Amino acid sequence: MITLRNVVLRRGTKVVLDDASVVLQPGEKVGLVGRNGAGKSSxxxxxxxxxxxxKGDVEIPRHWALAEVAQHMPETDMPATEFVLEGDIRLMAARQALADAEAADDGHAIADAYAQLMDAGSLDAPARAQALLMGLGFKGTQVDAPVNSFSGGWRMRLQLARALMCPSDLMLLDEPTNHLDLDALVWLEAWLQRYEGTLIVISHDREFLDAITKVTLHLDDAKLHRYGGNYTAFESMRAERMLQQQQAFDKQQERMAHLQKFIDRFKAKASKAKQAQSRVKALERMEKLAPVLTASDFSFEFREPLNLPNPMLMFDTVSVGYDTSEGEKVIVRGIDRSVLAGQRFGILGANGQGKSTFVKTVARMQRALGGTITEGKGLSIGYFAQQEMDVLRPDEGPLMHMIRLAKEVSPGAREQELRDFLGQFRFVGDMVNQEVGSLSGGEKARLVLAMLVWQRPNLLLLDEPTNHLDLQTREALSMALNEFEGTVMLVSHDRALLREVCDEFWLVADGKLAPFDGDLDDYQRWLLEQSKEAAKLAKEEAKQALRAARSGSGSASASSAAATPAPAATPVAVMPTPAPAPVKREERKLTGQQRQKLNEQTRPLRKEMEQIDARMKAWTEERAALEAQLSAAGQSPAQIAEAGKRLKAIGDEVEEAEMRWLELSEQVDAIMSTG
Incomplete structure (x- = not known):
């Protein structure tokens, strides 16, 4: 277990931890939360x-292997797969042991090294590394590309994959979702849910924390408070705790005022002097409770647009992409949609499908490669770029950005007015002149938001606006967007923001943009189905490759296979299978008897799922018949009422059946995963 006992930690003059104590049990998944700057990374x-x-003691079992995401950007020509493989410290140790044994020509040591390689899973290690890469959004053509060929965000994904590759007892993840899209985020959640070690994660994504964690550590005022439950449970328990603290403080204040009133009234009277003196001592001995102090709330709102053209945008067979040295590269083609005033779209799709390219084209950051985009008269676009520096200048301060913007949209604005406006976004004092390049990610994001608000747009294009925002600022953004009168197009992996803001979704996939018929839960189920289909295809391709290899010139020697692992079949984003510790060969092999046992265990569950499917089909047919009946002419009020009641009953039955089907599905998955 991890034990912190009366720990004091200082960073310069700042006290990060003050007499902090907490115990974390093996295998617990912990969310570490607290305001920005509280000391979570420390x-x-x-x-x-x-x-x-x-001061104090920090105890972690010495034999525990640790995995964390390195924060530096790697600079190497090493292929991506090999870079991720190096995260498996046991595999690397086994490889080094083999190299040393061969150099020493020590037969016994060579045999031991081969045993270590097998226990470390050297044969399937490349496939596992590539599955991690694919799950995190890399394409099949990228898994062996040089690390240096990727941008900064993608290199951080490589560091995350490297950490996941490491067999570990303790994993520390600091904002792992910042550089992920929704597809990769769903995959990572599934991977972490199956991770068997102790996990501590810092994140500002409440749905991610709710899905992963069962314990919440709150770092506040240099104190650590442990709460049993995920982030939503923590919020509820903390609110109750703060209410109790405030009530105790108020009660003590009343008691102290009562004592002081008695003292002031009777301290000069000889007959009451003794009693007054005892109350003075009681007041002095009383342990003073502090009032409940919370961080100042942050809120803002988008100003009312000057006009609302309708329609705002019309796309006529539009193609979007980018120019390359070899010509135009079209990513999405044949877009025929219209955007009306007040609509709120969430744009979904896997990484690389063209979400950001589409948004940049609408934002006039790049040209359309085909078709026509017709803008409504008076259209005013506010664009939040995924990379904030696309719209910011690193050598200028926030005030200079606002002065330059004001010259374009409101020439009459005074400098003091701009300073006051920046103060609403927590840019005060000398911060207004601090170079943007030296600001934190959250401060840059707030500056972009401030610039958007000042422009008074009627169409907001937001590409991953929450990457560097803390939970408080995310909630402020959600409230502001819900009150915004214009149109919103949102690309985000923050599901809480998507649920709270968007009324409908567009899906970018397979070179097309089309409405997605469903909500975020439907989208996640669709992603899992896609992943399962890809996994089946990968297994079939692997079998075919194995048959081809066996019918060829024969297998390579054990020595060459260990020293130079054979390339894996084309990887796909399969369902995650974390391996906190390597297992023996016989444990990895599922026998026919075991499979039969698992099938017998799950047979009743699968049968009930089939029965539910049959009932669902019958309900669907009945619902269609009732809806047709209601739309037909000549229905009496009694018939309409009866049909309406039955439709309501069917809706309730369907909802209950769907919940039961999901429970059964989870039980089947849990049983199969134990095999």
């Missing part, structure tokens, strides 16, 4: 021995 540094406590 606590991670303490757990990894990069920092040492000024």
């Amino acid at each position: 606590l991670f540094a303490l757990l990894t021995d990069r920092l040492h406590s000024d």
